[in-house]
Amino acid sequence: MQFQYCFLNKIIIGLHLFLKYIKKTMKKAAIYALLITIFYSCGSNDRGELVGVKVKKKWFSEKPFGMALIPGGSFTMGKQDQDIIGTMSTPTKTVTVRPYYMDVTEVTNNEYKSFVHWVRDSIVRTRLGYQAEFAAMSATPGVNGAMPTGGIQNYKFKDTVENATPYQKYMYDNYYSFDTIQPLDWSEELIWDQQDYPDVDYVEVMDSLYISREEAVDGIVSFNTKFLRYRYSWFDRDNAARKGGNRKDFVQTEVLNIYPDTTAWVKDFNYSYNDPMHQDYFYHQSYGDYPVVGVTWEQANAFCNWRTKRKNDYLKGRKNVTQVPDFRLPTEAEWEYAARGGLEFSTYPWGTGSTTSDRGCFLANFKPVRGNYSADGALYTVEAESFNANDYGLYNMAGNVSEWTNTAYNLSSYNMASTMNPNVEDRKNKRKIIRGGSWKDVAYFLEVSSRDYEYLDTARSYIGFRTVQNFIGTTNN
Numbered sequence: 001m002q003f004q005y006c007f008l009n010k011i012i013i014g015l016h017l018f019l020k021y022i023k024k025t026m027k028k029a030a031i032y033a034l035l036i037t038i039f040y041s042c043g044s045n046d047r048g049e050l051v052g053v054k055v056k057k058k059w060f061s062e063k064p065f066g067m068a069l070i071p072g073g074s075f076t077m078g079k080q081d082q083d084i085i086g087t088m089s090t091p092t093k094t095v096t097v098r099p100y101y102m103d104v105t106e107v108t109n110n111e112y113k114s115f116v117h118w119v120r121d122s123i124v125r126t127r128l129g130y131q132a133e134f135a136a137m138s139a140t141p142g143v144n145g146a147m148p149t150g151g152i153q154n155y156k157f158k159d160t161v162e163n164a165t166p167y168q169k170y171m172y173d174n175y176y177s178f179d180t181i182q183p184l185d186w187s188e189e190l191i192w193d194q195q196d197y198p199d200v201d202y203v204e205v206m207d208s209l210y211i212s213r214e215e216a217v218d219g220i221v222s223f224n225t226k227f228l229r230y231r232y233s234w235f236d237r238d239n240a241a242r243k244g245g246n247r248k249d250f251v252q253t254e255v256l257n258i259y260p261d262t263t264a265w266v267k268d269f270n271y272s273y274n275d276p277m278h279q280d281y282f283y284h285q286s287y288g289d290y291p292v293v294g295v296t297w298e299q300a301n302a303f304c305n306w307r308t309k310r311k312n313d314y315l316k317g318r319k320n321v322t323q324v325p326d327f328r329l330p331t332e333a334e335w336e337y338a339a340r341g342g343l344e345f346s347t348y349p350w351g352t353g354s355t356t357s358d359r360g361c362f363l364a365n366f367k368p369v370r371g372n373y374s375a376d377g378a379l380y381t382v383e384a385e386s387f388n389a390n391d392y393g394l395y396n397m398a399g400n401v402s403e404w405t406n407t408a409y410n411l412s413s414y415n416m417a418s419t420m421n422p423n424v425e426d427r428k429n430k431r432k433i434i435r436g437g438s439w440k441d442v443a444y445f446l447e448v449s450s451r452d453y454e455y456l457d458t459a460r461s462y463i464g465f466r467t468v469q470n471f472i473g474t475t476n477n
Contacts, residue, residue, distance in 0.1 A: 059322055061472055064101055064311075068393040069471065070338050072099035076345060077336055077422075078414060079449045090449055095419045097337050099474065102330065103466035105384035105395045106291035106403065107303065109282055112260070115306050119230050119258055120223060125184045127205045128155035135201045151199035157182040225259040232305045238425060258302055260294035261459035268461045277380060277461070289383045291401045291464040297329075297432045297456035300404050300465040304328050307467065325470040331423040332407035332451065334468060335435045339397040339448040341390030347447050349390040349397040355443050363387060364399030365439050366446055373439070381439050398446040401464035402434040409433050409453035430455050438462035 063069060074096040132152045164172070197203045210221045233253045240250040265277040281287050282294070295303075307327045315321045330338070339349050346352055348363070356362050362376035364387055373379050381400055389395045408429035410416065417424055431453045437445030440462050444450060454463060 064469055066104055067101040067469065068104050070100050070102050070392055072097050075337050075340060077333060080345065090451060091414055093414055093419065095333055095422050097333055097421055099471035100334060101469040101471060102338050102394065104393055106401055106464045106466050108289050108384050109292045110288040112292040112295065112303060115303050116228060116259060118306065119228050121190060122184065123227055124190060124209060125155060127209065128152060128202065129157040129182065129184065131201050131205050132156035152201035154188045156185070158185040226257065228257055228259045229255055230258045230302050230306065231255045232302060234305065254302065256298055256302060258299050260292060262294055264294040264459050264461040290381050291384050293401055293461050293464050294459045295465065296459045297404050300329060304467055325472060327467045327469050329404055329406040329465060330468040332405045332433050332435065333422045335403065335405050336448055338392055338394055339390070339436065341392045341394070343391065349448060350388065355446065364446055366399040366437055367440055367442055378439065397436055399437055400439055401462055402438045402452070403436050404463065404465040405433045405435055407433045432456050434463055
């Protein structure tokens, strides 16, 4: 009995020691595994395999506000065989376009006005910034050498030295000079009411930007639109790729006045009373959702540049955000493909057949019959989101206003252009294609395959535009 007790005791002790050993061993193994994990996490864990550059965040295309995704694909471009005259300049041709985003409506007065106001405010703040510097240099320091504050000093240039990053300090020391426009401070609201101007320096600046008293009617002065000049740069990628050379040789700088030509309402029509449109169409708030007109091809491109800049400036303040592709004018092929709305061989955006519905209602804003402009419900333009959208969700791809494209006009451009993303972009050719017909055109120009042209520096009361943006990747991924 004693023997059995001793034997059991030895077994228990052995098991205890064994379990203690196992526990100790497992603890060491766990620590070892942890160290291995930490080691590999600090370095490369690809085991020497080709896994590509690690990205912080998977990128997804964000649909811009007010745009529709055009899926891309192939279609038959050009006039049909029954239009003998049209097929001479626009022969039938199967082409393919890549996916892209397109404005659902033409760019409206309110949308373009935001561009005008941004340029106006930038100019005012720049003038105020310089005036604040002049006032500070001629001011008498106060107690303890303090410089004056308030008034015009609220609008001085942004201080890029105080609390600046090393990068900002370097850029300021190496690139900013007295004749360089320094960063603007947008935090202070501009004062437009003359009775609320804070000081004489502010009055002096604002007075220099308004029309003179001699030009005022009934003493009413307004902002002088000749100062609304927008400066931007763009890179001529096409010529750079084909010719090569120094990069700086292909950087183009544009400076132009961006205010729409409201006089087009008068100049486009002789012996016609269109003064109310000249006076109110762009200015009055009741026309805010109507398509902007009187905009040249050059001004439309400037708007595209500003829209890109506006979006990217917003994204700079966010982490891990990729800048958006440029907004631009559509190519002729992109415009026609979008106008068809996926309907092959259609005459109009709504299909083939008549310009009226089965109830006799007109399907677009144009010039029906003989001079009966108002038969479709409007004498001039209508709101940008009027009539029925096509199958891509796009409004007024026929009628209302003709639209600028990026394509240069050439009688043989259909034969010259590629079948893949066709476009004839000739900077020396001043004639640019317009599409879609307008409120003053007959039904023929409403056809999705009809084309016309206008000179790039010409503004018309019946020409507007809409923008597109490249879709990155494919729509079937």
